[in-house]
Amino acid sequence: MGTRLTTIERLERWKEAGVITEAQHGALVDIVARNRFSIYVELNALLYVGVVSIVAGLGWTFRDYVVNLGDVAILSILGLLMAGAFGYCFTKGPAYTNDESESSAFGFDYVLYFACLVMSATLAFIEARFAVFHGWDTHLLFAALVFGALAYRFDNRFVLSLALSTLAGYLGLKISAFDTLDTDRLRFAGFLYGAFLIGVGVLLHQRRIKAHFLDVYLQLGANALLLAAISGVLEPDNGWAYLVVLLALAATSIYLGVRYRRFAFVTYGTLYGYAGLSARLLDAMGGIIIGLTYFIVTGSIVVILLVVLARRIGRDE
Amino acid sequence: MMIYPQDDERAIRQQRMVEDWTKSGLLQPEQRDRMIPELQVDLRRTNRFLRITLFIFGYLIVNSVVGLFAVFLDLRNEAGTVLAFVAAAGFFALAQWMVSRYRLYRFGIEEAAAIAGASFFTVGAALFMHSNPSSLQAFLAAAGGAFILFSRFGYVYAGVAAVVFAAVIPFNFEFVASDTARRLMAGVILLLIFGLARERRKDHDWEFPGDSYGVLETTAWIGLYLMANLKLSPWLSSPDDVPQFYWATYVAIWVLPPIGLFLAVRDRHRWMLDASIVMAIVTMMSNKPYLGAEQKPWDPILFGVLMIAIALGVKRWLASGADGSRRGFIAERLLASERERLGVVGSAAALAPGAPAPHSHPAPEIGGGGRSGGAGASGKY
Numbered sequence: 142m143g144t145r146l147t148t149i150e151r152l153e154r155w156k157e158a159g160v161i162t163e164a165q166h167g168a169l170v171d172i173v174a175r176n177r178f179s180i181y182v183e184l185n186a187l188l189y190v191g192v193v194s195i196v197a198g199l200g201w202t203f204r205d206y207v208v209n210l211g212d213v214a215i216l217s218i219l220g221l222l223m224a225g226a227f228g229y230c231f232t233k234g235p236a237y238t239n240d241e242s243e244s245s246a247f248g249f250d251y252v253l254y255f256a257c258l259v260m261s262a263t264l265a266f267i268e269a270r271f272a273v274f275h276g277w278d279t280h281l282l283f284a285a286l287v288f289g290a291l292a293y294r295f296d297n298r299f300v301l302s303l304a305l306s307t308l309a310g311y312l313g314l315k316i317s318a319f320d321t322l323d324t325d326r327l328r329f330a331g332f333l334y335g336a337f338l339i340g341v342g343v344l345l346h347q348r349r350i351k352a353h354f355l356d357v358y359l360q361l362g363a364n365a366l367l368l369a370a371i372s373g374v375l376e377p378d379n380g381w382a383y384l385v386v387l388l389a390l391a392a393t394s395i396y397l398g399v400r401y402r403r404f405a406f407v408t409y410g411t412l413y414g415y416a417g418l419s420a421r422l423l424d425a426m427g428g429i430i431i432g433l434t435y436f437i438v439t440g441s442i443v444v445i446l447l448v449v450l451a452r453r454i455g456r457d458e
Numbered sequence: 459m460m461i462y463p464q465d466d467e468r469a470i471r472q473q474r475m476v477e478d479w480t481k482s483g484l485l486q487p488e489q490r491d492r493m494i495p496e497l498q499v500d501l502r503r504t505n506r507f508l509r510i511t512l513f514i515f516g517y518l519i520v521n522s523v524v525g526l527f528a529v530f531l532d533l534r535n536e537a538g539t540v541l542a543f544v545a546a547a548g549f550f551a552l553a554q555w556m557v558s559r560y561r562l563y564r565f566g567i568e569e570a571a572a573i574a575g576a577s578f579f580t581v582g583a584a585l586f587m588h589s590n591p592s593s594l595q596a597f598l599a600a601a602g603g604a605f606i607l608f609s610r611f612g613y614v615y616a617g618v619a620a621v622v623f624a625a626v627i628p629f630n631f632e633f634v635a636s637d638t639a640r641r642l643m644a645g646v647i648l649l650l651i652f653g654l655a656r657e658r659r660k661d662h663d664w665e666f667p668g669d670s671y672g673v674l675e676t677t678a679w680i681g682l683y684l685m686a687n688l689k690l691s692p693w694l695s696s697p698d699d700v701p702q703f704y705w706a707t708y709v710a711i712w713v714l715p716p717i718g719l720f721l722a723v724r725d726r727h728r729w730m731l732d733a734s735i736v737m738a739i740v741t742m743m744s745n746k747p748y749l750g751a752e753q754k755p756w757d758p759i760l761f762g763v764l765m766i767a768i769a770l771g772v773k774r775w776l777a778s779g780a781d782g783s784r785r786g787f788i789a790e791r792l793l794a795s796e797r798e799r800l801g802v803v804g805s806a807a808a809l810a811p812g813a814p815a816p817h818s819h820p821a822p823e824i825g826g827g828g829r830s831g832g833a834g835a836s837g838k839y
Contacts, residue, residue, distance in 0.1 A: 440519040
């Protein structure tokens with residue numbers, strides 16, 4: 142120690158000490174020295190950009206040329222694309238398993254994603270042109286259910302995210318909507334959405350059905366619940382009630398985060414809880430000196446508690 | 459001079475590699491257990507979430523302390539400048555003390571003190587000898603302060619900030635009215651930083667601090683592209699109507715990405731590779747606006763098909779090489795961390811701007827109404 146060993150020198154030492162085999166040494170040196178260099182992530186990123194771009198272009202083209210092309214032609218094109226993509230997925234896809242599974246072929250995940258996006262566009266077109274769902278956003282619920290089923294069938298996190306965000310769309314949720322639509326109804330939808338996600342995620346995890354998806358559910362669900370609660374804290378009528386709910390949720394998030402060593406939830410609970418409490422208290426107290434003193438005192442308490450937590454259980458990064 | 463021993467910095471990075479290799483199946487857990495003790499360092503660290511939280515609260519506290527002083531003492535003008543400089547020195551010293559006394563490493567709280575030091579130095583410099591804040595002095599101080607943090611504590615984000623602030627300095631020259639001249643000066647600064655960072659990176663051959671300099675090198679390269687692409691950076695300043703410069707930048711945006719790709723491929727430079735790919739994509743998107751040509755609705759389709767064709771073509775070309783690679787480049791995943799990166803992107807896709815909006819259903823009509831149900835396709839029909 143203390144000799145500024147490079148990684149390759151360390152690997153050499155481990156090989157000489159018999160910690161790693163000759164073959165392992167060779168493979169690891171190749172990676173460290175970049176003699177083997179994977180561009181797996183870059184190629185996947187290109188496919189993702191390509192798929193999203195094509196669907197965006199289709200939407201733009203059909204919007205501008207709907208009169209020239211006609212409904213039948215547009216629906217035929219969308220239908221063919223969808224059928225081709227879904228057909229490929231179901232014929233070439235791997236068999237279903239409850240465990241995590243790798244894609245059967247390079248680009249497979251993006252064919253599925255493309256199929257889902259085209260399906261979204263098709264449903265939106267049908268709704269816009271023929272109003273078959275009568276404006277109740279039923280097409281969003283339908284799309285969310287189909288995407289959810291496909292995400293599990295093909296073990297695709299992109300499509301699961303698409304399903305969950307589409308479900309949020311069905312419930313009238315969108316993060317930016319909190320700026321303008323701060324109604325109790327919207328918040329109730331937020332609570333419902335968050336609780337539903339966490340419930341489904343935990344249930345499926347307990348049954349060992351794609352247990353690795355749990356984090357997606359918990360992250361989205363926790364943020365939906367906390368965001369819904371904090372958005373009502375400054376309401377004149379029932380702001381204190383929202384604050385009580387927020388603090389209860391924040392405390393739960395911190396407790397469970399510590400218990401299960403998922404520190405993202407400790408962060409969420411701390412930040413949302415502190416922001417909500419501070420907003421309400423400072424709104425009631427007022428005054429710049431009181432405000433600054435409040436931040437110094439309460440901020441220091443939070444820091445001390447977090448440092449204690451970090452020293453006791455906060456694992457090294 | 460770095461406050462942390464270079465050995466410790468390298469050991470921390472090697473710990474991460476060993477964990478990644480184990481997750482990737484390249485090492486057995488028993489082997490990992492024999493390696494990790496050799497890489498232990500006498501530094502207090504925490505996970506990234508507690509680090510972020512501690513940073514936020516630490517920064518809130520130090521700013522409140524200074525704010526309270528300013529309010530209590532009713533400081534104005536020169537006195538405010540003095541307070542900012544005193545706070546800058548005090549917080550920088552506090553950060554150093556926390557590191558040397560408590561051996562904190564990326565713990566959040568010492569970072570908050572260090573960043574506050576640089577922030578107050580910037581504020582003090584902006585107010586120094588001026589009744590109205592001087593943006594030139596502010597950016598000079600910000601660039602210098604951020605670089606000191608990078609050099610002393612090794613914070614890569616501070617190094618990136620230093621490069622960005624340095625590039626913006628010419629845009630605050632009051633004696634240079636021409637945007638063309640300002641962009642050229644910024645380009646020279648960035649080219650200089652690129653060359654210096656590149657040399658420093660090569661000195662260490664991807665070992666610390668070479669990896670950090672690789673990030674600065676890429677940042678400077680991206681900055682150079684941003685300065686050149688007039689269609690991408692009108693928010694920075696309004697370009698002059700100098701035809702020669704306009705067409706020179708058009709050539710530059712087509713030349714920079716291939717050069718970047720060439721350097722990245724030759725040096726196996728991941729950051730440069732990713733940056734150059736993004737630049738190439740942006741160049742294609744900027745082409746029609748540059749030429750004043752009309753955007754067609756099917757342009758994104760052609761662009762998307764091209765991206766997919768490139769990805770599949772490169773994948774097939776690499777796979778057809780001996781041992782599934784060409785000069786060491788492979789299309790397959792080597793490490794678990796690569797899969798995790800994609801997984802994070804997949805989860806984050808739920809929060810993407812293309813996520814569906816709440817639907818209010820207007821009466822259907824040709825060319826209007828309706829939104830999509832899924833991400834990315836929210837156009838009207």
